Amino acid sequence: MKKIFLLLLMLPFAFSCSDDGDDNAPKNALIGTKWTTTDDIAEMLYGKTCTTTIEFLDNSNCQTIDIRKGMNYGSGTFITPGTYTIKQDSVFWTEEGSDNTMKGKISGSTITTTMRLVNMSGYRVYIKE
Numbered sequence: 001m002k003k004i005f006l007l008l009l010m011l012p013f014a015f016s017c018s019d020d021g022d023d024n025a026p027k028n029a030l031i032g033t034k035w036t037t038t039d040d041i042a043e044m045l046y047g048k049t050c051t052t053t054i055e056f057l058d059n060s061n062c063q064t065i066d067i068r069k070g071m072n073y074g075s076g077t078f079i080t081p082g083t084y085t086i087k088q089d090s091v092f093w094t095e096e097g098s099d100n101t102m103k104g105k106i107s108g109s110t111i112t113t114t115m116r117l118v119n120m121s122g123y124r125v126y127i128k129e
Contacts, residue, residue: 030056030091035111035126039066040118046074054093054126060084062093
């Protein structure tokens with residue numbers, strides 16, 4: 001009987017232990033994701049298919065991947081490392097060696113930036129891959 005009583009006393013302690021992770025810490029849903037948009041400015045300059053992708057590598061590092069296809073000049077894949085921060089529903093990223101910080105509002109599977117399209121019909125929108 002004492003063993004059962006002791007076991008019942010220990011039961012709450014067994015279930016109150018948690019793993020090393022903090023369940024209350026906000027999860028960074030961007031880690032390991034890629035978001036791509038058509039680069040209308042590059043397409044206007046080069047006249048071919050151009051995309052820009054931002055890849056979030058960990059809690060603070062990212063990279064932009066610019067792909068320029070089918071051009072005689074400037075064709076190729078260009079990867080630039082950078083850093084980013086998240087504040088509420090917005091993400092801010094800066095490419096290495098740049099003073100320009102991009103801002104985007106995260107909404108589901110899109111990031112809408114403050115960068116206007118060339119034709120001024122809207123803003124650059126990245127789509128989650």
